[in-house]
Amino acid sequence: MRRAVLRRALAPLRGRLLRGVFLPLRGKRSARLLYAAVLDGQTMNLQAELPASAQPVEDAVLLLGRGRTLHEYPARVHRDRSGRFLADTAVLLGAEAGGVPVPTGATRLRLRVSSGRARRSYPLLLVESPHTYQGTTRPMTASPISGDRYRFGRSLTGSALLRRLPAVPxxxxxxxxxxxxxxxxxxxxxxxxxxxxxxxxxxxxxxxxxxxxxxxxxxxxxxxxxxxxxxxxxxxxxxxxxxxxxxxxxxxxxxxxxxxxxxxxxxxxxxxxxxxxxxxxxxxxxxxxxxxxxxxxxxxxxxxx
Structure with missing residues (x-):
């Protein structure tokens, strides 16, 4: 309870640090998440804008995991009408659903791009918090199979984190x-x-x-x-x-x-x-x-x- 209260009290300061310090420093060396959601409780959907330094890009994969245990998932790279290079991917989460096993706690996300023999990986920056939905349906808050809950968060410096919480009994x-x-x-x-x-x-x-x-x-x-x-x-x-x-x-x-x-x-x-x-x-x-x-x-x- 005390940690939650402290976290809420420090949220404005973290926001100012993120936008005033870390985003300007990291923006040119990171991919910025434009969309991040777990829509059905177990399928992660991402869209990221690649930095200008990454162009041209022939291929991209999402890296998900901790330490030396990394899982790779292909991402589709395309250019929008304004000329930005975007990467889209969808990943099924949870071994019980036939997807990637996600450990309890926070897992970092990175995007690796390649052009010919050249490769480079970028951290994913989460600038805006996930949006609140209205209507007859909404993103599921837990996996329909396991009940595990997946949330997006970010580190102090803005790196996107995927958090897995165990099911509520x-x-x-x-x-x-x-x-x-x-x-x-x-x-x-x-x-x-x-x-x-x-x-x-x-x-x-x-x-x-x-x-x-x-x-x-x-x-x-x-x-x-x-x-x-x-x-x-x-x-x-x-x-x-x-x-x-x-x-x-x-x-x-x-x-x-x-x-x-x-x-x-x-x-x-x-x-x-x-x-x-x-x-x-x-x-x-x-x-x-x-x-x-x-x-x-x-x-x-x-x-x-």
């Missing part, structure tokens, strides 16, 4: 299916060891243990009878789904790994009416809370209504 919804007599919820664990998990549906003053089975590697399905969720009164009952993994606190089943700005509206599910018991009707409304947690709202239905 959680339980992600895979599928929800309401049948005539039960609810099936398929989930997968993110950043968690399964151990011997067990699940329960929880409402105010009520708890229902749910059967839990691994249907495929890493995917678990919880089942609960709808008859046990029938409201005890005419008031609505709101059921949350909790998964226990042996840790001190259970995890709420949720839908967080997406690129939607308004998941409540886009991921809305249909309300259904079922007869879980003889001569008793009940409406079941599955939905996601503002925090992304899965919730089922149940209420009695008058058969004559």
């Amino acid at each position: 959680g339980v992600e919804v895979v599928d929800v299916h309401i049948q005539h007599a039960r609810i099936d919820v398929s989930v997968r664990l993110v950043g968690l060891e399964a151990g011997e998990p067990w699940c329960e549906f929880v409402a105010s003053g009520r708890r229902i243990p749910a059967g839990l089975a691994e249907t495929e590697p890493g995917v678990w399905r919880a089942e609960v009878p709808l008859a046990e969720m029938y409201p005890v009164s005419d008031r609505r009952e709101h059921w949350d789904v909790l998964l226990h993994t042996g840790e001190r606190r259970p995890h709420r089943v949720a839908r967080l790994l997406h690129d939607l700005s308004d998941p409540q509206r886009v991921l809305a599910m249909r309300q259904v009416v079922v007869a879980p018991q003889k001569d008793r009707l009940m409406s079941v409304e599955p939905r996601y809370t503002p925090a992304g947690n899965l919730r089922f709202t149940c209420r009695r239905v008058d058969e004559t209504a």
Whole structure:
């Protein structure tokens, strides 16, 4: 917490040093990032302007890694209408996604260009912070496979850094299916060891243990009878789904790994009416809370209504 406060307090000073000292000194010997984003949570997209000293350029590759462990990815070099030489590249991140393994922490980025036998590598300067997006979708904040989070940062002198943060432990919804007599919820664990998990549906003053089975590697399905969720009164009952993994606190089943700005509206599910018991009707409304947690709202239905 103290480090974060200190970092925010020093941000204006760092900005003045960057623009007043380091950019003028390094601008002619560095490639300037014009665009940097991880759009789907695991694919890094970059566009950089090459310094005038690099021209002409026949070939370019992005260098990503630490120390002697460097990964190379081809970059497309082209000239824009104003005559600038630009390099574009896209890199899949994360070994679990079939991409480059990225260690936890900060990794530097460089661009190596060549013309004939001549080669030269340039650090990438991140002058402007990544932009905030608005609309129905946005860049994903975490990998949809691993949950790992990738962020762009920069050193004191302006060099671009790719930071990898481990996944926030959680339980992600895979599928929800309401049948005539039960609810099936398929989930997968993110950043968690399964151990011997067990699940329960929880409402105010009520708890229902749910059967839990691994249907495929890493995917678990919880089942609960709808008859046990029938409201005890005419008031609505709101059921949350909790998964226990042996840790001190259970995890709420949720839908967080997406690129939607308004998941409540886009991921809305249909309300259904079922007869879980003889001569008793009940409406079941599955939905996601503002925090992304899965919730089922149940209420009695008058058969004559």
